[in-house]
Amino acid sequence: MTDVFAPARLGPLTLRNRVIKAATFEGRTPDAVVTDELIAFHREVAAGGVGMTTVAYCATSPGGRTDRHQIWMRPEAVAGLRKLTDAVHAEGAAASAQIGHAGPVANAASNRAPALAPSRLFSPLGMRFLQVPDAAGLRQIVADHATAARLAGESGFDAVEIHFGHNYLVSSFLSPLLNRRTDEYGGSLVKRARLAREIACAVREAVGDRVAVTAKLNMDDGVRGGLTVPDAVRVAALLESDGALDALELTAGSSLLNPMLYFHGDAPRREFAKVMPTPVRWGFRLGGRIFLREYPYREAYLLERARQFRRELSMPLILLGGITNLDTMRLARTEGFEFVAMGRALLREPNLLRRIQSDPEFRSACVHCNACMPTIFSGTRCVLRLDRKHDEIADPSAVRVVAE
Template sequence: MSGVTPISPFASAKLGPITLRNRVIKSATFEGVVPDSLVTQELIDYHRKVAAGGTGMNTVAYLAVSPDGRPNGECLYQRDEVIPGLRKLTDAIHAEGAKASVQIGHAGLVANSKSNGVTGFGPSRRFNPLSFSFTPAAKESDIERVIEDFAKTALCAEQGGFDAVEVHLGHNYLLSSFLAPGLNDRQDKWGGSLENRARLSRECLRSVREAVGGRLAIVAKLNMVDAIPGGLKIDESLEVAKMIEADGTLDALVLTGGSSYGNPMFLFKGDGPRKDFAAHLPPFLRLGFKLVGKKFMPDLPFEEAYFESMARRYLDELDLPVILLGGINRLDTIEKAIADGYAFVQMGRALLREPDLLLKMQEGSQPDGICIHCNRCMPSIYTGTRCVLIDPDPIQTSGPVA
């Protein structure tokens, strides 16, 4: 025995200016219950249930920084009209003893312009297979606007009662795609060298920090690897993390990987839910998906805490608090992560499958989650995100809360 008392994952912990009741955060899993881009009772119920299950903080997914920054039209975006609903949502999460965070971002190349009714932009012109159209390259004025929009969105989150924001720097959403040499062909100060490719992420974080720093906790979700040809690789990602650490704009960094644009299964591991996904595609895309589905959405071997070996490099080389994410299902994994020095863990599917899992772990009645990583919840984002093994039926929404 070393005589050092291990830190309990279920003891309270500071995250920048706020204190969470424990070290487990519900990761952002797009809820798919806001057809009018306004908060609904179903969104509130979803988060109330998870908070009542014992999380330290819930991450609401997702508040786009502008209408064109939504992955699709049925997604919250920053504006005055959304604030009263956000207040009700955060009140419900707080009433259960958890803190509330919201993921903020711009979907960039992953935004479906047809569904949004407005065209967005990426670092360079690229094809979007979901809208079957090209996303143009951002103009300088678009870039200036998006940096301001991140500040506005952080302020909107604060007015909506959130305790934290999570800036999306992953999954080849806009800021992540600027980091990727194979997606960013720009010749100006936003492309080329790593310093240039990282500029937009750093500027957006600076803008968020200036808006709400010291009052709200600021977290970023950064890709370690995009796992696509020409994608960001771990050595460069680690350099970006060091630049961000030196900027002093973040309170913690959560590490992820994969690409909603080109390699979605890398985010999750486990079974590729091709059949469920195809069912949500328009008929003309369904045929194409039949041909390429196995390549785009393969089955990948799942293992507990599958990102840990990559995340460890950041833990070793940064002073910034690091949050471990990816395939965490067991109490012993959580305990080991905290003992190893991760500040927090984030959990997604395990809490979709069992919103009360943390309570069961704390009581000692169940140390392991029962999610089977079938990923059939993933396409349920189009019909109300849920574990379809428990709730096969789509969620009917009742309209925006008054």
Template sequence: MTTDTPPDPLAPARLGPVTLRNRVIKSATFEGRTPEALVTQDLVDFHVELGRGGVGMTTVAYLAVAPEGRTERRQLWWRPEALPGLRELTDAVHATGAKVSAQIGHAGPVSDSRSTGLQSIAPSRRFDQMALGTGLDRAATRDDIDRIVRAHAQAASWAVEVGFDAVEVHLGHNYLASSFLSPRLNRRRDEFGGSLEHRAELPRRIVTAVREAVARAGDDVAVLAKLNMDDGARGGLAPAESLAFAKLLEADGNLDALELTGGSSLLNPMYLFRGDVPLTEFARTQHPLIGLGLRWFGGVLFKRYPYHPLYFLELARAFRAELALPLVLLGGVTDLGGMNTAMAEGFEFVGMARALLREPDLITKLRADAGTESACIHCNLCVPTIYERTVCPLT
């Protein structure tokens, strides 16, 4: 799908009820700046720098809806004592002229129970992969499902209360909602397993609950979801089923936009990133025995995918052709040429992450000089830094 008069990606645009100063969204990357699972000045400064750098909206990640829904213990999770810091953060970002989104979700089987001290939850009972098979993910009960849906609604209500302009529901990377969508991870035989319609029940309930919570608070906050087009793993969610699920979401009418992603934090994390695989740097962030295992066997988990600009575009075209819902294209968006291509292909917004880690002011540079090329070299050395404090090591 192409448009005859594509919009200017650096001009203002509407995202549901919210006006962004441009069509560039800083996509969610765990910042590693919440050592006590609460907002720090370091986290505020991180997003303020992106706001000053010109993005239309920055996304705070990853805000877990329950304590066992964190991927690890230092991640912020929604509770009353977290709200004052989040209000400080949104006020500070707004002062830059940018909008700010809260990515909410439940990590499910991506949670490291060794770190959180709480048993991880999955659609079906399985080895706790994030704890290196030392325990088991327990199968979510109906009470868990009801509780987690309510927790998403409560998180959305709090997000509105503390001044977020948008709420992004995490339906990707085999976090809990995404794992329910996966035929490989979801072996249930009840109303939450089996057919796509049944596997989609939990994610649809979550998105509906979030929309209803936002509407009760005034409905001037946008609701997005981040969805895997492809898990990138044998037996996982594949593009045809993902597109069918996206059509269900569109028919439900609860989303203002859908952000398209891919890859599994459990089964194939490099499918998302593309480019170099910094195994040595990954190994250094882990326990020595784990690090040794990564050096020996890391190539099995960390597959190599060559980088090329707009690397998710081909997959995303099928979604653009079949959906009327506004879409956010991410994956290899680093310059104005890529943004213009995305607009010409009918995508309403673009998402950027690694390029903005390298240059938080990249959008300002593009405004000054349309020919600016990103300094990001796709080395992925930033990825292992999430275990300490997320940065581009080359700056």
């Protein structure tokens, strides 16, 4: 049960171990296509020993991006994505594409395309009201997810992860706070879950049994009136009953209203303010403490919520949040979770898994300062990471920022 480094089945795949590099937007696609830097990022993580690395974020349409510098799935993107998956496979790891539509988290001004929400909402990102899709629009969204999954398969991806979390589009439909519709996609929990179920089934139909299909599902929005654990468990049970998914990765928090719930640790308010445009920076300085709340870091900080899903479901589950060391990975296995997902610890040390395999007592150097979060605008990285050649801080000024 506790051997996280043994090969494991995920749908049609056999991964070399049970550790997955979680989706963390890499900030390395300025023209919305794969770059050599993005390939190098995932090759390094793959060489570091993970069973599978997740490419984030592969939007299902131009308007589904959080900004225009993200990949959106189209035939022109396939060649670059194929180079990426070939590089990952050469290092012995599998590759997953995180697909989805950002919905109310999308930046309409940057994308030059309408951002979507289940109900009429005002977006401070685009400084305009969000567009509410009708039934025909929702059918197109489902079809776009299927197309994105098919293109991921053509690009050599072994798995796709559908984004049902963080109040992105599907997550916003699950939220009773954000979804005030009165049609077949709003009201009761079953109706609010309809879009998620249709997308999961359409993706499965598009890829068949050639590609593993997982979904990243919110357990808790962390917002008053939002999705809560009991209702999220019911959504997960509905998804399980449909049989379209090979696993669920459990997450929490809202990119709109409470992003720190899925990070925990220090809230990098000052660092974020420094990289934001001037008008947004002023607002952030005033409201940053409300938006970026602080949750003390502890290992496996989402485990208590996730246990409730493990009790109710039989499908494979992926535990995320505070997975940095072998003892925590073994705890997850003992608790019945088939896989674990790691993010920030691998930004600090892409070869962490290799080091743990060599020395089971090795501890991650990640200090959970979260100063990596604002680097998504310039290439996601750990600002405290040591240079491998010279054993020096890669960005010495960052140490002062974190210490202030």
